[in-house]
Amino acid sequence: MHADFLQQAIDLATQNVANGGGPFGAIVVKNQHIIASSGNRVTPNLDPTAHAEIMAIRLACQQLQDFQLTDCILYTSCEPCPMCLGAIYWARLKQVYYACNRFDAAAAGFDDSFIYDEIPKSPVQRNIPMIYLHSENADSPFLAWRMLENKLRY
Numbered sequence: 311m312h313a314d315f316l317q318q319a320i321d322l323a324t325q326n327v328a329n330g331g332g333p334f335g336a337i338v339v340k341n342q343h344i345i346a347s348s349g350n351r352v353t354p355n356l357d358p359t360a361h362a363e364i365m366a367i368r369l370a371c372q373q374l375q376d377f378q379l380t381d382c383i384l385y386t387s388c389e390p391c392p393m394c395l396g397a398i399y400w401a402r403l404k405q406v407y408y409a410c411n412r413f414d415a416a417a418a419g420f421d422d423s424f425i426y427d428e429i430p431k432s433p434v435q436r437n438i439p440m441i442y443l444h445s446e447n448a449d450s451p452f453l454a455w456r457m458l459e460n461k462l463r464y
Contacts, residue, residue, distance in 0.1 A: 315339055315385040316407050322349055323362070323387035330354050333418065336362035336386040338370035338379060338403075345382065346370035362386060363394035367401050377464055378402045388415050391422045392429065400464075 315337055322335030326349025334350035346369035351360040363386055371377055379401045388410040390398060398406060412422060424437075433440030455461060 311342065312383075312385070312407055315344075315383075316387075316409055318344075318347075319362075319385040319387045320409055322347055326350060326362070332362075332420075334362040334387050336366040336384060338366050338382050338384055340370075340374070340379075340382045345373050359393065361391065361394050363390050364397050367397055367403075371401070380404060383407065388412075388420075392425045 319335045319337045322337065323333050324335075326335055327333050329349065331354055332350030332352055335347070336349075337347040338345045346366045348362050348365035348369060350362045351365055352358055363384060366384065366386075367379065370379055370382060374382075380403075382401075382403055384398060384403050384406045386394075386406065386408045389408045389412045390406065391412070415421070416423065428436050433442070
């Protein structure tokens with residue numbers, strides 16, 4: 311069963327290339343039923359976050375009317391990049407199955423190694439510097455959140 315869903319993600323990735331997208335596809339499954347699927351839509355949508363996994367997670371959350379996918383499995387044609395990995399953890403998916411790895415993607419021209427290399431650096435040492443700027447009331451959003459009695463934690 312896992313192999314069948316993974317093959318569908320691979321087929322989706324291949325079809326996505328013909329439809330003007332990148333060579334990536336992802337499917338979210340719950341109780342052995344496909345809840346959502348998407349190919350990579352970065353270039354057609356002009357959105358650098360429109361990776362297949364992100365798009366499928368967004369669609370699945372809308373379909374299930376929930377921001378967590380704890381009982382769902384993600385099948386993806388390739389090992390998730392750092393951004394997608396973060397989204398997978400935030401969505402709390404149960405499992406992820408993937409076909410190709412990041413080195414296969416790099417060989418095809420999709421090399422995320424520079425992002426992996428940037429993560430452990432201190433913010434000011436990154437290629438895109440992340441500069442802390444002091445503000446007297448910077449913590450006011452967090453204070454407001456802490457004071458909110460009926461918050462929906464995520």
